[in-house]
Amino acid sequence: MSGLVLDRIGVRFGGLVALDGVSLRVAPGRTVGVIGPNGAGKTTLFNVVCGFVSPTGGSLTLDGRPLRPRPHRLTRLGIARTLQGVGLFSGLTVLENVLVAAPATPGERAATHGVTAAAPGETAATPGKEVAPHGVTAAAPGETAATPGEEVAPHGVTAAAPGGKAGGRDRAMAALERCGVAERAGDLPGMLPYALRKRVALARALVSDPRILLLDEPAGGLSAREIDELRELIAGLSCAVLLVEHHMDLVMSVCDEILVLDFGRPVAHGTPDEIRADEAVADAYLGAAG
Amino acid sequence: MDRFVFLTFDGLSRGAVYAAFALALVLIWRATRIVNFAQGAMAVATAYAGYSVSAATGSYWLGFGVAVLAGIVLGTVTERVVMRFVDHSSPLNEVVVALGLVLVIQGVLGMIYGNEFRPAAAPFSRDAFTVGGVALLSRFDLFVFAAVGAVVAALALLFTRTDTGLRMRASAFAPDVSRLLGVNVGGMLTLGWALAAAVGSLAGMLVLPTELGLHPNAMDIVFVSSFTAAVVGGLDSAVGSVVGGLVVGLLLSYVSGYLGATVAPIAVLVLLVVVLLGRPGGLFGRSAARAV
Numbered sequence: 001m002s003g004l005v006l007d008r009i010g011v012r013f014g015g016l017v018a019l020d021g022v023s024l025r026v027a028p029g030r031t032v033g034v035i036g037p038n039g040a041g042k043t044t045l046f047n048v049v050c051g052f053v054s055p056t057g058g059s060l061t062l063d064g065r066p067l068r069p070r071p072h073r074l075t076r077l078g079i080a081r082t083l084q085g086v087g088l089f090s091g092l093t094v095l096e097n098v099l100v101a102a103p104a105t106p107g108e109r110a111a112t113h114g115v116t117a118a119a120p121g122e123t124a125a126t127p128g129k130e131v132a133p134h135g136v137t138a139a140a141p142g143e144t145a146a147t148p149g150e151e152v153a154p155h156g157v158t159a160a161a162p163g164g165k166a167g168g169r170d171r172a173m174a175a176l177e178r179c180g181v182a183e184r185a186g187d188l189p190g191m192l193p194y195a196l197r198k199r200v201a202l203a204r205a206l207v208s209d210p211r212i213l214l215l216d217e218p219a220g221g222l223s224a225r226e227i228d229e230l231r232e233l234i235a236g237l238s239c240a241v242l243l244v245e246h247h248m249d250l251v252m253s254v255c256d257e258i259l260v261l262d263f264g265r266p267v268a269h270g271t272p273d274e275i276r277a278d279e280a281v282a283d284a285y286l287g288a289a290g
Numbered sequence: 291m292d293r294f295v296f297l298t299f300d301g302l303s304r305g306a307v308y309a310a311f312a313l314a315l316v317l318i319w320r321a322t323r324i325v326n327f328a329q330g331a332m333a334v335a336t337a338y339a340g341y342s343v344s345a346a347t348g349s350y351w352l353g354f355g356v357a358v359l360a361g362i363v364l365g366t367v368t369e370r371v372v373m374r375f376v377d378h379s380s381p382l383n384e385v386v387v388a389l390g391l392v393l394v395i396q397g398v399l400g401m402i403y404g405n406e407f408r409p410a411a412a413p414f415s416r417d418a419f420t421v422g423g424v425a426l427l428s429r430f431d432l433f434v435f436a437a438v439g440a441v442v443a444a445l446a447l448l449f450t451r452t453d454t455g456l457r458m459r460a461s462a463f464a465p466d467v468s469r470l471l472g473v474n475v476g477g478m479l480t481l482g483w484a485l486a487a488a489v490g491s492l493a494g495m496l497v498l499p500t501e502l503g504l505h506p507n508a509m510d511i512v513f514v515s516s517f518t519a520a521v522v523g524g525l526d527s528a529v530g531s532v533v534g535g536l537v538v539g540l541l542l543s544y545v546s547g548y549l550g551a552t553v554a555p556i557a558v559l560v561l562l563v564v565v566l567l568g569r570p571g572g573l574f575g576r577s578a579a580r581a582v
Contacts, residue, residue, distance in 0.1 A: 050470060052466075071466070071469035071470050072468075072469040072470075072472055072473060072474050072475065073472075074470065074472065075470075075471060075472030076472060081470055083467065083470075087464065087467045089459075089460050089463040089464055089467070090463070091459070091463055092456070092459060092460065092463070096456055096459075096460075099453065099456055100456055100457055100460040100468065100471050100473060101471035101472060102453075168453060204471065208471075208472060
């Protein structure tokens with residue numbers, strides 16, 4: 001089975017059950033949301049996928065192969081993650097922050113871990129075009145002058161550039177451009193407003209060309225307008241997305257399917273419409289949240 | 291005036307060595323928040339190895355290369371075998387382990403080589419050129435400047451111009467985040483220790499010929515001066531460590547030249563106290579700001 005599959009994952013911290021029998025499939029190109037009240041185990045689920053927490057039960061597979069995640073190998077497997085806090089390096093410039101995550105050679109991951117671009121669900125994937133492997137097709141919102149045509153150009157340059165440093169820099173700039181923060185590349189993160197810092201963090205996750213992007217509360221702390229821009233950005237991604245978020249409107253509008261957790265247990269799983277109609281969800285989540 | 295000129299050049303030459311040694315301390319501090327108190331002993335150990343090879347082969351430069359190479363090996367081993375397993379919950383743990391390393395290294399050196407001074411030859415003449423009767427620099431001083439300058443330039447290039455340097459800085463800032471971004475943080479730490487120990491070995495090879503010679507404790511005073519240099523410059527600042535090294539070198543030279551050599555160690559401590567009272571973060575340290 002292609003994509004990331006979690007099969008009956010369980011996590012216990014001592015006597016506390018953080019996750020219990022959580023199964024989930026993130027198929028290529030799909031956007032899957034995980035919601036639930038605070039403490040439901042959403043971030044723990046992310047930590048399991050990232051290798052920060054070892055599951056005490058169940059198994060993980062990536063494209064049918066068993067996955068034992070180790071944090072520093074994730075990007076090579078095609079998995080990237082943003083953090084709930086922004087987590088930027090305060091002493092590095094915006095560009096350097098993204099460069100840290102830019103692999104030395106663009107083809108490295110694809111070469112070692114099989115097919116990525118031809119994954120089903122990627123509607124825009126046409127062989128030979130740079131757009132598909134880069135995960136993003138649409139122009140970043142908030143970029144005043146960006147037209148799709150212009151957006152494609154830097155990718156072509158990237159592919160043509162020889163591997164190593166120059167290529168990494170180009171790809172980092174392209175990722176920043178995609179997220180609409182390219183003009184702040186030389187600034188330190190501390191000089192940026194919060195919303196822009198979150199965009200830099202997103203650019204940093206995107207620069208490794210992930211097949212699967214894990215977004216941990218990307219809308220937290222953003223204004224309504226900024227959330228709309230984020231919505232467009234996520235909708236424009238061609239990679240699979242696993243999204244943990246409290247902002248219901250965002251989750252309902254961008255996700256293909258949603259898993260609802262409550263006290264570490266799956267309560268419901270389905271399309272946004274099914275979740276909206278589900279009474280257990282209303283009890284567990286909407287009821288608890290007021 | 292002649293005396294002032296001579297003391298200035300002499301101070302700069304010694305200061306260059308302190309700068310290199312302080313830079314090695316800063317490298318490890320920035321990467322791991324550990325002050326490597328064992329650095330002096332590690333440098334002496336590699337110098338012994340270097341001079342042993344020189345004595346056996348008759349080639350100073352072969353020994354010089356072996357000393358620097360031994361620094362890389364010793365730094366790698368120290369990080370992989372010892373420091374990686376030290377509990378980081380209290381900064382005192384690392385200090386105790388480092389001091390323990392000092393005792394082990396100095397004890398082993400004493401057992402192998404004996405606790406007396408052995409001559410440490412210089413590759414170039416230490417007789418100063420004189421211009422119009424004023425003694426300026428020796429060939430060895432020029433070698434010191436060239437070697438330290440090359441090391442500083444190479445490290446600056448590494449950290450500001452290469453991806454590896456960037457990843458080393460990122461690992462130092464936030465190891466967990468760096469891991470998530472695909473950085474091999476453990477490898478970066480090992481690399482940092484290896485580089486720092488190699489720079490320390492180089493500094494040892496540059497300073498030992500100007501001292502009494504090889505001895506298990508030969509680098510102790512150099513370590514104190516260099517540690518002062520690093521703190522004066524700001525432990526977080528590579529530029530600061532270089533400037534601090536030169537300042538300490540000049541201060542020691544002037545004080546021992548005009549007031550007497552016995553006063554010099556006191557002058558270093560006075561400098562340390564004055565700087566820490568005035569600017570606790572060091573001259574080039576960034577003052578900590580609280581995020582709101």
